[in-house]
Amino acid sequence: MPARDDSDYSAKDIxxxxxxxxxxxxxxxxxxxxxxxxxxHLAAExxxxxxxxxxAGHASFIEVSLEENNWLTVRxxxxxxxVDPHPKFKNLSALEVILTTLHSGGKFGGKAYAxxxxxxxxxxxxxxxxxxxxxxxxxxxxxxxxxxxxRGKPLTRLVNAxxxxxxxxTSIRFKPDTEIFGPLRFVPSRLxxxxxxxxxxFRGVEIRWSCAASLxxxxxxxxxEAVLHFPGGLRDSLEADIGTIPRVLPQIWAGEANLxxxxxxxxxxxVSWLEEGDGFLHSYCNTVPTSQGGTHETGFRAxxxxxxxxxxxxxxNKRAAQITADDALDPVAAKLSLFIREPQFQGQTKEKxxxxxxxxxTETALRDRFDHFLAGxxxxxxxxxxxxxxxxxERIRRKESKDTARKSPTRRLRLPGKxxxxxxxxxxxxxxxxxxxxxxxxSAKQARNRETQAVLPLRGKILNVASASADKLRQNQExxxxxxxxxxxxxxxxxxxxxxxxxxxxxxxxxVDGAHIASLLMTFFYRELPELVRHGHVYLAQPPxxxxxxxxxxxxxxxxxxxxxxxxxxxxxxAKVDVSRFKGLGEMPPAQLxxxxxxxxxxxxxxxVAAAEERAATNELVESLMGRRPELRFAxxxxxxxxxxxxxx
Numbered sequence: 001m002p003a004r005d006d007s008d009y010s011a012k013d014i015x016x017x018x019x020x021x022x023x024x025x026x027x028x029x030x031x032x033x034x035x036x037x038x039x040x041h042l043a044a045e046x047x048x049x050x051x052x053x054x055x056a057g058h059a060s061f062i063e064v065s066l067e068e069n070n071w072l073t074v075r076x077x078x079x080x081x082x083v084d085p086h087p088k089f090k091n092l093s094a095l096e097v098i099l100t101t102l103h104s105g106g107k108f109g110g111k112a113y114a115x116x117x118x119x120x121x122x123x124x125x126x127x128x129x130x131x132x133x134x135x136x137x138x139x140x141x142x143x144x145x146x147x148x149x150x151r152g153k154p155l156t157r158l159v160n161a162x163x164x165x166x167x168x169x170t171s172i173r174f175k176p177d178t179e180i181f182g183p184l185r186f187v188p189s190r191l192x193x194x195x196x197x198x199x200x201x202f203r204g205v206e207i208r209w210s211c212a213a214s215l216x217x218x219x220x221x222x223x224x225e226a227v228l229h230f231p232g233g234l235r236d237s238l239e240a241d242i243g244t245i246p247r248v249l250p251q252i253w254a255g256e257a258n259l260x261x262x263x264x265x266x267x268x269x270x271v272s273w274l275e276e277g278d279g280f281l282h283s284y285c286n287t288v289p290t291s292q293g294g295t296h297e298t299g300f301r302a303x304x305x306x307x308x309x310x311x312x313x314x315x316x317n318k319r320a321a322q323i324t325a326d327d328a329l330d331p332v333a334a335k336l337s338l339f340i341r342e343p344q345f346q347g348q349t350k351e352k353x354x355x356x357x358x359x360x361x362t363e364t365a366l367r368d369r370f371d372h373f374l375a376g377x378x379x380x381x382x383x384x385x386x387x388x389x390x391x392x393x394e395r396i397r398r399k400e401s402k403d404t405a406r407k408s409p410t411r412r413l414r415l416p417g418k419x420x421x422x423x424x425x426x427x428x429x430x431x432x433x434x435x436x437x438x439x440x441x442x443s444a445k446q447a448r449n450r451e452t453q454a455v456l457p458l459r460g461k462i463l464n465v466a467s468a469s470a471d472k473l474r475q476n477q478e479x480x481x482x483x484x485x486x487x488x489x490x491x492x493x494x495x496x497x498x499x500x501x502x503x504x505x506x507x508x509x510x511x512v513d514g515a516h517i518a519s520l521l522m523t524f525f526y527r528e529l530p531e532l533v534r535h536g537h538v539y540l541a542q543p544p545x546x547x548x549x550x551x552x553x554x555x556x557x558x559x560x561x562x563x564x565x566x567x568x569x570x571x572x573x574x575a576k577v578d579v580s581r582f583k584g585l586g587e588m589p590p591a592q593l594x595x596x597x598x599x600x601x602x603x604x605x606x607x608x609v610a611a612a613e614e615r616a617a618t619n620e621l622v623e624s625l626m627g628r629r630p631e632l633r634f635a636x637x638x639x640x641x642x643x644x645x646x647x648x649x
Contacts, residue, residue: 020129020152045123053078054205068212075171080140134174189220199228200237234270234335246275265340294353299362307370431503439586447594507541
């Protein structure tokens with residue numbers, strides 16, 4: 001290796017970048033790159049400055065206009081950037097200092113802005129440095145001032161363009177530099193969404209959007225002109241995002257609160273729990289999107305989890321203690337907006353809030369109001385708690401299932417031997433009948449449509465999953481056969497797309513034992529496969545209890561009341577009617593079973609549903625009647641014994 005010559009490295013090799021040269025040399029340090037998101041970050045910086053004027057109470061509207069040649073204009077009716085000489089740079093106006101000097105602006109001391117999105121004093125100057133051209137107009141003290149720039153350097157001095165009346169504010173019109181961004185252009189739909197989000201975040205501002213006619217429309221249906229003003233704030237935004245997705249609670253929990261002490265800010269939120277799909281949390285600080293979250297999100301999550309646990313403790317529900325953040329927050333769709341003085345962000349692009357006090361302030365503000373929200377509507381609060389506890393228990397079952405899978409040898413899945421399958425492959429057009437015992441199974445197999453109807457006989461009364469341990473559940477052969485027949489799996493292996501039948505029909509005898517077996521099966525589906533119930537896959541067959549015959553006429557009755565009603569209505573008065581009671585489905589001839597219970601053209605089915613608004617009541621009922629505490633069943637029987645007139649034994 002040749003010896004190094006240190007004389008080749010001297011003072012002349014030290015390069016000094018002055019003014020805005022560092023920005024053009026290393027744009028990624030300031031806007032995160034030179035790709036499409038970085039290009040649109042320029043628009044966000046200028047719009048944030050206008051929003052700061054609005055949030056501070058000095059501007060009521062902002063105009064955003066995109067031209068066909070990629071020029072973008074942002075104008076507000078705020079105070080206008082100061083144009084008087086800067087005390088430190090006597091030969092330069094404050095406007096020119098702001099646009100040509102890094103770390104300059106009116107947001108350091110907190111006197112001009114209590115809360116703001118721009119804090120580092122680099123936003124406007126960075127946009128100027130990375131623009132091919134920038135034109136600035138300021139209406140201040142009834143005078144119009146103008147100045148033009150190219151790639152961060154002034155083309156003209158600040159010019160007094162004459163008096164104006166009834167006008168004030170700042171207009172910045174710029175065109176991104178193709179030397180930096182190449183052929184990239186502003187995307188109208190992206191800018192329009194940015195404007196909508198800002199209007200949602202501050203309900204007091206009106207954003208007037210416009211773009212060239214050639215840029216409007218498209219697959220995103222961007223309007224050529226629109227006035228964006230949302231008095232409902234984040235609530236309106238969340239309503240628009242959720243649309244028709246089913247919710248656990250019909251109402252959105254939304255509100256705002258002022259922050260105490262030196263924070264001198266406020267927090268606003270809108271929250272909903274979704275029945276289906278993945279949730280989301282969109283957070284902001286001083287109207288700047290914090291896509292990577294931060295400490296305000298930490299406080300938000302803590303407030304909701306602690307609030308739900310406390311509500312469960314207050315209601316005497318010990319299962320609430322097992323709730324984790326994932327259980328409570330994965331199905332949450334929420335918007336969170338925080339305004340605080342001098343927030344700290346990770347990086348210039350401000351994608352993550354790191355202010356330590358934000359977690360405490362947000363949690364304190366939301367927790368108290370969340371407690372009041374729950375206490376104000378106990379029924380809805382109980383439903384929400386029941387929904388989250390369901391998720392917690394499902395998570396625990398998945399964990400136990402994974403542990404078992406690791407300990408058990410791998411084996412090939414099989415269809416249970418007693419299953420008589422159908423031939424059609426389209427699951428939506430098929431159905432499986434769950435029947436009690438081989439005798440009923442034999443009749444059902446003869447009565448079925450072989451193409452579309454499958455039959456699975458079950459041996460007597462299945463395991464009560466509401467009172468059984470996880471170990472017993474995993475070891476129960478009847479339930480394992482049933483799960484394998486359905487094909488959709490349970491726990492973390494559940495996949496509704498793999499369900500082999502469109503309808504799962506519980507078909508039991510029309511007596512007390514049959515009702516008990518049906519209850520056990522419904523409990524199994526409600527606890528272990530709730531998605532099948534929620535999506536309407538589970539049904540109850542309605543076999544008749546009686547056959548009524550007079551001469552050549554035969555009809556069927558579902559129960560005692562139906563029998564008496566039909567004897568009076570369907571037969572001649574005084575005529576002898578032969579009444580046959582079916583001892584069970586196994587005793588019913590296949591032809592009659594098909595005619596009364598299995599033929600889609602003639603049968604009656606009851607769909608098993610679990611209404612979201614009644615989740616807490618359903619959970620309580622299942623726990624009382626099917627759970628591990630016999631004293632709850634005894635209390636239920638005692639409460640209703642007075643109203644029972646006849647018991648079928």
